[in-house]
Amino acid sequence: MSEQTERKATLLDGTATARAIRAEIAEAVRAFKQERGIVPHLAAVLIGDNPASETYVAMKQKACGWVGMESSVHRLPSDTTQEEAEALVERLNADPHVHGILVQHPLPKHLHETAVLDKVSVEKDIDGISRMSLGALVNGEPAFPACTPAGIIELLDRYRIPIEGKHAVVVGRSIILGKPMALLLLNRNATVTICHSRTPNLAEQTRQADILVAAVGRAEMITGDMIRPGAVVIDAGYNRVEGRSGDVGDVHFESAAQVASYITPVPGGVGPMTIAMLLRNTLLAAMGNYPATK
Structure with a gap:
């Protein structure tokens, strides 16, 4: 590999970091x-019978084990x-042996x-995506944050990457990722810009970022020439591309890694951290100690 094409960025290893977090959680669960x-x-x-949802739930069950x-x-x-679905959630809310409730989405369209x-009580909303939990995030009040954004913050913290005072650009505005991500960064005293697929001159915005989070859901949309040299790049995208095997992120990894100081791979970056935060939130819910969303 030539000097011109050698990767410069340090990998933010979500797999190894999540493994360490799971070990900490396992010890806390035993205690x-x-x-x-x-x-x-x-x-x-x-x-319903969504195969992807079945797979995701099985992964989460395995992680609990x-x-x-x-x-x-x-x-x-x-x-x-609708009445039956809401009644099930209410029953789980009332069950003292259940500490965390995860409603796997998407639900059937009707x-x-x-x-x-x-309907999920804020004390058991370990996925952090009800309007009560999101409202608490806006106000900086105690509640569980959405797991993927929380996992990104945890990954930055574990690598001792400063957030306060930095300019963070989030590309994506979904209710489960982009918006809570921006709020968590704002609550950590970053200056935050939210962009999306329809932002004019997107590259002008992304090149201003000290921390760039790609969560737009478009394969390899963010390329190296859209990144400020030395920026921290977090790729929260998972996309399937016809004719290619495996998942592809929202960032073109090869070109971005020539410019960034730190970068997450896909897979092995953000994904494992999401599961780790789900486990941590469940433990905190059992302890009656859900955190402030700052």
């Missing part, structure tokens, strides 16, 4: 069980009514997804 006789319990709500937590899956058929999510 909590010994002290209080309580095993944290994550309950997943799965409505890794750290000694209990997990359960509560399935409803595709023709479930259901009002936001209304179902809003």
Whole structure:
């Protein structure tokens, strides 16, 4: 490999970091069980027969097993009514043995997804995507933050990358990633710009970033010439491209890695951190100690 094409950026290894976090959580779960006789319990709500949702829920169950937590899956058929879906969530809210509730989305199209999510009590909303949790994030009040943005913040912290006083540019505005990401960065005293696929002259905005988070859902949309030299690049995208094997991020890795100081790979960057934060939030919920969203 020539000097001109050698990668300059340091990899932000989400796989190794998440492994370390899981070890910490497993020890905390053991201590909590010994002290209080309580095993944290994550309950997943799965409505319909979406194969991807089945896979995601199975991954989360497996992760719970890794750290000694209990997990359960509560399935409803595709023709479930709004009332039945909300009633299931209410039953789980009332169950003292359930500490965290995860409503796997997307839900079947005939259901009002936001209304179902809003039924999850803020104390058990370990996925952090109900309007109550998001409202707390806006106000900087205690609640669980959405797991992927929280995982990104944790990854930056673990690598001791400063956030305060930095200019962060978030490309993407989804309710589960872009918007909460911007708020978490703002709550950590970054100056935040939110962009999206329709932002005119996007490269002019991204080249101003000290921390650039790509969460727009378009394969390799962010290229090296759109990045300020020395910026920290977080790729939160997972895309399938016809004719290519594996997942592709929102960042063109090869060109970006020539310019950035730090960069996350896809896979092995943001994804493992999301699961780690889900486990941590479940433990905190069992302890009755959900965090401030700052």
